[in-house]
Structures are given as C-alpha cells and as structure tokens.
Amino acid sequence: MATLKDIAKGAGVTVTTVSRVLNNRGYISDETRNKVYRVMKELNYQPNEIARSLARKKSNIIGLIIPTVAHSFFSELSFYLEYYAYNNGYKVLLCNSQLEQKKEKEYIGMLRAHQVDGIIMASHTLEVDEYLSLNLPVVTVDRKVDEIPNVSSDNYYGGSLATNLLIDKGCNKIAYIGGSLKLNLLANKRYEAFINTAKGRNVDFLNVETDINGFKIEEYEELINNLFQKHPEIDGIFASSDLIAASIIKVCNRINKKVPDDVKIVGYDDVKVASLFVPQITTIRQPIENMGKLVIELLVKLIDEKDVINDNILPVKLIERETT
C-alpha cells in the first residue's frame, strides 16, 4: 500500500505538506492540494483512520445503546440514526443492552475505551450518577437524566389522544398495557395521561405492567389473557406499543371478542408493520425518522462543542385505522 512518502514523492512535495492536506491544517494552495489528491487517487492511497483519529483525537464513531434492535421500534429508530450519522460523517457502533444493567455498564466502558465521540442512550437502567460521570457527549432517547440533552415524542399528548379516542368511541372500562413503570422513562407519561384523562372523564380504568425486561411477545399474550379473564368487562385498551396491540387482537380473536365491536384498541409507535395487521391498528404515530435525525443533530453539535436545547419533544399524531 502507498505511504505518505510515496505520495509526497509523486506530488513533488514534503511529507509534512501531504499530512497537512490530509488533516486540513495550515495554509495549502489549491494547486498543491489538488496535486496531492490526484497522486493519492493514482496510488489508491487510503488513510489509516485509526492513526488519523489518534492524531485528531476523534474516532468519528458514535456508540448506540438500545434495549434490542430486534424490536420494531428500535430497529426503525436505529435505521434512521445510522442513516443520519452516516450523512454527517459518523459511523455507529451497535450495542444491545437487553435492559441489563451489567451489559449497559460494560458497553459504556467499552465505548469509552474505544474513544467514541459520543453516545446515544436509549436503554436506561443505570443510576443518574453513572450517566453524569460519562464525560462524553451524550444524548438520551425517552429519558430525562439531569442536564443531559434528550429527545422524545410528546408522550403525554399521545396518551391523552389515545385515551380520549377510546372514551369518545363509547368505552366504559379501559385498560393501559405498557412497559414497567419502574424504569422511569418519559414513555411513562403515556400512562400519566391515561389516568388523568380517565379520571377527568369519569371512566373506569386499570393498568397492567409488562415485565421490566419487556419486549417478549410470548409474555404479552399471557398477560392479556389474564387481563380478560379477571376483567371480562374491559371494552377499550391503550397499548404502549403496536406489538402489544397486535397481541391483543390475537387474544381477542381466540376468545371470540370482536375488534373493534367488543374491544377497541389503540397502539403506539406506528411501526411499519402496524398497518399490516387485520384489522389495521389505530395508533399514535411517533415521528421515528425525525427523532433519529434530531438525535444525530444534537450529538454532532455537542461533539463540536456547540450549545443545544436540553428537552426536545417532537409532536405525535393519531392515526385512526380499524381497531377503534
């Protein structure tokens, strides 16, 4: 492989000049710059990014910690995060924490040792202190940790849209099925809105939490089954993800409850598959692409030591389909 020396020789300049061109440092005439680029191309020179990042103290790598990329919401979010990171010259290291504290901690140590330029945290099991001691640009998704910039969609408004729709459609006893409230996520605001709306409108309600390690499709069904056995009078459910909503359709089908006649369902996220289910799922659309884009914008600004707004709440939208 060609070295800096070969390029310097080919372009008739010093190695220092070649290095300056590579690192965009010092004054270089356009003529010289173009000559160096031309020789690099001729010799098929590929700068060693590792050596360069040592010199620049930048790796151009972002660490992404999510619960699991196998879940539709996070797989779509990861797609857009990587897409916009790439457009900004960054690469993404993928870390699936499976919501295990130990793994999350190990990932953070690993990312730091690799000198990533910043971290996107969408998995939140650690204590606030551990995030604050990171000493790295961090943007969180769906969790507010002290002064760390965060991106979420308008969970409270989404929850009230969903709950009001169920009540407007005539539901008398409504349930909320969502992830563990212990994790202290901004997504819990969906539940807050659910309670406040139900209370405000004098409608009977109850709440079912999934396991702290959530995202297990098999467990949803058992949970929903139990819910209908204990409370057969439930006629409306607000599910905190479209996959939970799909599980509810499936269970209703098995126990001969008609959707939406007997039970009305509102999901959350509007992942791509939501429209594939029959009946198609009424849901609250999170702006997944815009969330991904904004997270990258904020992180790039932080890396470049620019100021950013801490709380970034993006609008949600009710998508009425066939389950309500």
Next chain:
Amino acid sequence: MATLKDIAKGAGVTVTTVSRVLNNRGYISDETRNKVYRVMKELNYQPNEIARSLARKKSNIIGLIIPTVAHSFFSELSFYLEYYAYNNGYKVLLCNSQLEQKKEKEYIGMLRAHQVDGIIMASHTLEVDEYLSLNLPVVTVDRKVDEIPNVSSDNYYGGSLATNLLIDKGCNKIAYIGGSLKLNLLANKRYEAFINTAKGRNVDFLNVETDINGFKIEEYEELINNLFQKHPEIDGIFASSDLIAASIIKVCNRINKKVPDDVKIVGYDDVKVASLFVPQITTIRQPIENMGKLVIELLVKLIDEKDVINDNILPVKLIERETT
C-alpha cells in the same frame, strides 16, 4: 486519567512490564500480573483502545453491511450477530446499504480505513471482483461469492417444503412472490425449488418479483392486488418473507378471499411477529440465532487465520400455523 507510568509506579514495576501485561506479551509471573491489575483497578485505569489497536494491529471491530436493519429478518439477525460478536470480544459497526451499490462501496472503503478486523456482508449488489479484492476476512450471508465463506439456511429445501405443502393441501394454481431474482442471492433457490416442485407435480404456477430495492411494505400490497386481478384463480401463494405473507393476508381480507379456505399462504423466515398475525402465518423457519452465531464463529476463525468450511447451510423447518 491514570497513565502507564502511574500504574508502573504503583505496582513497583517498569512501564515495559505494565505494557506486557496489557498486551499479554512475554513472560509475566502471576504475582506481577495480579499486582498490575490491582493497581489498574485502584486507579480506574482504562486502556486507550485506539492506541492499543494500533500497536496490536487489531481494532476488535467487525463491520456489518445489511440492506436495512428496519426489516424484521435483518433486525433479528443483527441482534444475534451483535450478541455473539460481543461474547467473542468484538464490537459491531452497523451499515445499512439500502441495497445501493454506491453506498455499499462507500461502506467497504470506510470499514477498511477504520481497519475493522473483518466484514459481514449481507447486502450484495457489487460485482464479485470487488469482494475478492477486499483483502480482509469476510463472511457473506445468503450469497456465494467465489471462495468467500458463506452462511445460509437451506433455501432449496425450504422452498420445496413450502411448495409441497401448498399442493398437498389441494392448491391448483400457485404463485411465488419474492425479491428480485437479479440479485443472484442464495435465497433464489427458494424459487428454483418452487418451480421444480410445481413442474414435478404438474401444478400450474407463476412468479412475481418485487422491486430490486425491495422491503417496501406499501409496494407489496399493490403487487398482490394486481396479481389477484390478473389471476383470480390463484389459490396458493409461497411468499419469500413473512412480511409479504402478512401483506397477502391483508389484501385477501380486503377483496373477500378467505385465508386459508380460498387462498393458502406459506411465508418464510419465521420472524417474531409472524405468530402475531391473524390467522397466524404458516412459514419456513430460518434458524436466525444459529445463523448469527455461526457467522461470528467463522469470522473469528478467519481473523485468527484458522481454516473454515466455505459453504455452511443450516437446516430449516416447516412451522404449520393457520394460513394453510
């Protein structure tokens, strides 16, 4: 932050000894090694992985190039790839090519510049030569490129299982709906098996290809709609993914064809959501976890300059549910 010098001082050894411990080089007594480790821990020392990888010529990073992590099959595969990579001490750089040649090429250049230790290619739009010139350990998924080790599931057997089931269940006119055959993927063997089985058993058949850039749920529906308009007599469809199968259920529902009474459907992959659809999708299960595990095993062996088997075909399984 603590330096090697601080650790050497704390442990009462030379910097060279500390470096040897870190890089696992040369003879070091257990006593010395433990002393160094203890001081590292006390001083909260974190080796700079970038500097270390320069010295070791290893980055411990693997590049993963897939069409899109937003598609259920690739999101589940990526999850397992990252899981087993992590267990083997490797990190995964995520690259979504969106099946664009230009992007695939740029990713390869970028991964090489970052000195990744190896590449997993599950997106295949480039010419054979470009893969062969990589000069890096590479494992491909679902494509055979010359002598590059590859992992796939038994696509031909899967295709014959699916087609035989449709015919056994009484279908008289069957269709195959899959990705573009131009991409020369091993998955095309599903189609090969479909034709051979249909011909061998004297059943009428036809084929519908999705766009080369596939994976767009909206397009599936139009395609399926057209298919039924042109060929209303179709009573069995083998879909090359569960998401296509779900789209078929949806269209059938809209045009009042009963599944499985009027139209029988077999999907492919058995992604997690396959069991959530109503009726639940009969499908060919790819061993996604085992595929991910094997890809990592092969790549780690290649990185360690060990011999591996080139063609690795894992068994598939017919999962009969409610669409047949």
